[in-house]
Amino acid sequence: MTVKTVKEAKAQAKRLADAMARAGNPVALSKAYELNAQAAGYADWNTMAAALKRPEAQGLALGDTVRGRYLGHPVTGRIHALRRKGAAHIDIEIALDEPVDVVESKAFSSLRRRVRATIGADGRSIGRRSDGVAHLELD
Incomplete structure (x- = not known):
């Protein structure tokens, strides 16, 4: 799923953290943010958040x-x-x-x-x- 807003990205990271915890491999939410950003092709969470806030609309x-x-x-x-x-x-x-x-x-x-x-x-x-x-x- 491609996210379009920071709010959607945060929700996706939360779902990732919850799923990993259920699988017996808990991660901190901050780590889930980073993993989510890297999976989307960004270097880190800050880069992804900045890109989602750009005025490309x-x-x-x-x-x-x-x-x-x-x-x-x-x-x-x-x-x-x-x-x-x-x-x-x-x-x-x-x-x-x-x-x-x-x-x-x-x-x-x-x-x-x-x-x-x-x-x-x-x-x-x-x-x-x-x-x-x-x-x-x-x-």
Whole structure:
């Protein structure tokens, strides 16, 4: 059985510990967590728990290529960092393929190679420009 949440993984580890105890080979619950994680292909319980908490439910994963617009400029890049922020939002950091100039002035420029934002399920940042357009909009 493939688990999708930490709660399911913990329940599965508890069933494993109970079954081993009934078979005359009792193990600590913490050991059952580790065995469960290794059986699922993870190095240890902490790695498995972290993987189950990732924001992949929105179709995002580390290393994925993304396209969209940042401050109105078209951008492409790879997801460098992801972190769930509450039930409905994700903090995302994108390493851009090409730097983007975030200044509108002709007198100077400011190039960014990475951008960060908190996005919702629609792929748009909660931060907005003064005209109401999201800072980051993923396709």
